[in-house]
Amino acid sequence: MDGFNVPTGDMDLEKRFRSPILIVADELVSTMQSWPLKIVLGFATAFCLIVIFVGQIFDIGEKQQAKRQVVEQLHIDLDNGTDSLAASALNSNNATHLKTMLVWRSEKVKNGDNLSTLFERAGISTSQIYDLTASAGGDLLNNLSPGEQFHMGLDSNETLIELQYIKSPLVRYVYENDDGYFQVEKRTHTADVLYGYRRGVIKDSFYNSAKRAQLPDNIIMEMANLFGWDIDFVFDIRGGDEFSVMFEDRFLHGERLNAGDIIAASFKNQGKLYRAVRYEHRDGTTRYYSPDGLSMRKTFLRTPLDIFRISSGFNLRRKHPIHKKIKAHRGVDYAAPRGTPVKAVGKGKVVASSFSKPNGNFIFIQHGQTYMTKYLHLNERKVKVGQSVSQGKVIGTVGSTGYSTGPHLHYEFLVNGVHKNPRTVELPKANPIDDSERERFERVSKAYLLKLKLKGLASQNDDSIFD
Numbered sequence: 001m002d003g004f005n006v007p008t009g010d011m012d013l014e015k016r017f018r019s020p021i022l023i024v025a026d027e028l029v030s031t032m033q034s035w036p037l038k039i040v041l042g043f044a045t046a047f048c049l050i051v052i053f054v055g056q057i058f059d060i061g062e063k064q065q066a067k068r069q070v071v072e073q074l075h076i077d078l079d080n081g082t083d084s085l086a087a088s089a090l091n092s093n094n095a096t097h098l099k100t101m102l103v104w105r106s107e108k109v110k111n112g113d114n115l116s117t118l119f120e121r122a123g124i125s126t127s128q129i130y131d132l133t134a135s136a137g138g139d140l141l142n143n144l145s146p147g148e149q150f151h152m153g154l155d156s157n158e159t160l161i162e163l164q165y166i167k168s169p170l171v172r173y174v175y176e177n178d179d180g181y182f183q184v185e186k187r188t189h190t191a192d193v194l195y196g197y198r199r200g201v202i203k204d205s206f207y208n209s210a211k212r213a214q215l216p217d218n219i220i221m222e223m224a225n226l227f228g229w230d231i232d233f234v235f236d237i238r239g240g241d242e243f244s245v246m247f248e249d250r251f252l253h254g255e256r257l258n259a260g261d262i263i264a265a266s267f268k269n270q271g272k273l274y275r276a277v278r279y280e281h282r283d284g285t286t287r288y289y290s291p292d293g294l295s296m297r298k299t300f301l302r303t304p305l306d307i308f309r310i311s312s313g314f315n316l317r318r319k320h321p322i323h324k325k326i327k328a329h330r331g332v333d334y335a336a337p338r339g340t341p342v343k344a345v346g347k348g349k350v351v352a353s354s355f356s357k358p359n360g361n362f363i364f365i366q367h368g369q370t371y372m373t374k375y376l377h378l379n380e381r382k383v384k385v386g387q388s389v390s391q392g393k394v395i396g397t398v399g400s401t402g403y404s405t406g407p408h409l410h411y412e413f414l415v416n417g418v419h420k421n422p423r424t425v426e427l428p429k430a431n432p433i434d435d436s437e438r439e440r441f442e443r444v445s446k447a448y449l450l451k452l453k454l455k456g457l458a459s460q461n462d463d464s465i466f467d
């Protein structure tokens with residue numbers, strides 16, 4: 001606190017903090033009080049004129065400053081996109097004198113673009129495209145993906161001297177014109193990986209709540225996938241449910257790039273706590289396990305719907321009339337927007353893919369000897385009879401075909417030919433981690449789960465989700 005004490009002493013504080021100009025003005029006013037009115041007015045007019053004149057000079061100065069800023073801004077933007085284009089131009093040893101005079105044009109790859117359309121859009125002659133694609137590494141330029149970026153450096157004759165092909169913030173290819181031949185060089189960066197941490201409480205849908213808690217989109221999707229074997233994200237989510245997640249947050253030069261994999265996560269659903277932690281086996285493969293070493297991946301998903309797609313426009317509180325009929329028949333009805341992807345809940349074989357008047361477009365999948373799942377009223381069917389499907393494979397989309405009052409998925413779960421409630425049916429137990437990995441897993445997972453807990457404690461003084 002000592003640093004904040006102002007030494008007072010004999011100093012007149014008011015004077016200390018008054019600007020010298022104010023003090024001079026004070027003196028001036030007291031002097032002028034003794035002058036005739038005409039002289040005072042004359043002085044005042046002259047003063048005003050001076051103020052206006054000086055003001056204009058400053059104004060011009062500011063406009064020039066603004067112009068300069070715009071130019072600098074453009075320059076900086078280019079630099080950001082290319083990660084110091086200027087620096088890389090200076091670094092390359094040949095034709096440095098030419099490069100410093102290059103004019104740069106930038107284009108972003110859109111759907112359906114190829115090198116010609118990009119060049120045309122940038123107003124660059126396409127005559128050099130052959131030289132580019134014929135160079136070693138030129139074949140890379142035949143397969144462009146939307147979102148990728150190009151920077152073209154031209155000399156005063158509009159000849160392409162350097163082409164920067166930015167595949168991602170971490171990978172770029174630089175094509176340099178060496179007397180009509182292009183030399184390519186791959187330049188890469190390595191991202192810094194930090195631990196990202198988020199937590200939230202569900203108010204409406206998981207998707208919206210996770211958005212509010214600033215979970216990156218891919219982490220929301222991974223969370224729904226990770227807990228989707230245990231929790232039905234359409235029916236089981238309640239207001240007050242809590243979640244927390246620790247993930248790889250990737251940075252380049254201090255700027256956030258994207259989120260990588262989930263490292264550990266917890267989800268408290270209707271009072272029941274689920275936790276998952278990533279574990280890398282000795283052979284390098286990674287899998288998610290519960291703290292007691294059971295695989296998160298199970299034989300069946302809890303819901304056949306793509307939760308990520310559905311929940312962005314789905315409100316928990318809004319009860320769809322179709323929900324009321326759940327008990328009336330042998331399946332579960334999921335109200336969902338038309339076109340929502342429908343997934344196979346487990347690995348299996350398609351035993352029916354057809355149309356009937358009551359069911360509309362329907363698909364049946366047999367899973368081993370014991371289980372069968374049925375999907376009705378589909379808008380589209382994407383699999384054929386006899387086809388093998390993996391878990392999570394999109395087999396069709398939600399529709400309203402057959403006897404249906406609105407877009408929804410009617411879903412049935414049969415065990416040995418008997419209908420069971422898909423929401424409560426006892427599902428096969430998850431596989432435990434291999435004995436040879438158990439001890440190491442315990443050590444690693446404990447450390448990660450502790451970190452998840454500590455991050456939660458640090459971000460908010462409340463450990464209620466870990467009771």
Ligand SMILES: [Zn+2]
Binds near residue numbers: 329333409410
């Ligand atoms: Zn139904």
